[in-house]
Amino acid sequence: MRHDIPANGEPLTSTALGDADEQVLRAEIARLQRENRALTIALAEMERVAERDMLTPLFNRRYFLSALHQRIARTERFGDRIALVYVDVDNLKQINDTHGHGAGDFALIEIAARLAAAMRPCDVLARIGGDEFGILLDHVSQIEAAGKMRRLKAIIEDEPCHYEGQAMQLGAAFGLAMITPGQSAEDLVGRADAAMYRNKRG
Template sequence: MRIRPLDNTRATSASGDAKRTSASTGTGQAAAASAPRDAASIMGVPENELTPNVQRALLTLMGEVDQLRQETERLRSKVLELESLADRDVLLPILNRRAFVREVSKAVALAERHNAPSALVYFDLNGFKGINDTHGHAAGDAALRHVGAILTAHLRETDAIGRLGGDEFGVVLTLSSRASAEQKAEELSELIGGTPFEFEGKSLSIRAAWGVQELAAGMTPDVAMAEADAAMYARKEDARQAG
């Protein structure tokens, strides 16, 4: 087999093409190396567009957003404060009747979902009218504050305390049986009657009658409170007849 000699023209052309290809590749690699991979940005605006005017506008916007955030937090705190005031008794730092009924509903719902009944204690103050008539309404208010303070100091954070009107108080003992609720109610009643309070240099006393109703599944708050109230009056009647 004869070997044909290489065509010098084709060889020269091929050599030139290879050189151009190599040069082109080298240039492309250098350009790729010099180009940034990710353009820097602030709030989504590329850095090369952040002229002084744009920077000032962004700073102003960020300041306004911060002011709006602070105003939102202030309004949220105000709403929470107003909600707390709406649930609070006008005289005592405990729940009013409306808020207390809501707590009774929660306890009934807990019994329905988890078969874990709680108990409602209904307190009525004995001798409250006499204090008002003898010493004035300011003394009656002092008696109410005295009772509210005792209840608050001797109950758990998970329990609920409310003033139901006049000289009547309600307590929800969370996850408590009737027996344990009756024991706690008697303890609180003894504390109220055995702890005098001071009013204008005088030592005054007041007593409390109580009734208990278990908060079981299916019971409405109105029925529960009526039953506890009835139990309290029954105990009063029993005590009157006994002595």
């Protein structure tokens, strides 16, 4: 049976389709809408997983580098003051050797939580390596960023964390680099990394 579409483009009514055909059409539209919503949710979850660290709830290196490129562009276009902070966890191998790898993972999760609690909504915190974290601080001078870095170090080191009834002393070395126009993301990460090693030796 053939149903012609009216020339005026108006939706077909039950008179044209018949009640049974209209019910089938409505059911099919509802099914497609449900599938579309499910697909949208699945894609959003895939994007979220792709930019998140597997151990901690933080962003991963991929997301961090993307955010860094965006901030370099903002600095070049608008002159924004943005700092890159590089964090290297101390003694993680010793923690693993003494308490087991579960303790090392626990220490990383604890450090991630302490750092995250001190971030502003505009800042970016990511785990960018096995025992390394990266932070982007928006709208700060170098003096302000250095002060923030010292406070973050104290947040990590002032209180031990406890794993299976045993206290573990946490520590980390920090390095700072201000984002300046004309520098690549690799150069900036290298500067912050070098500053971190100078602080660790000092």
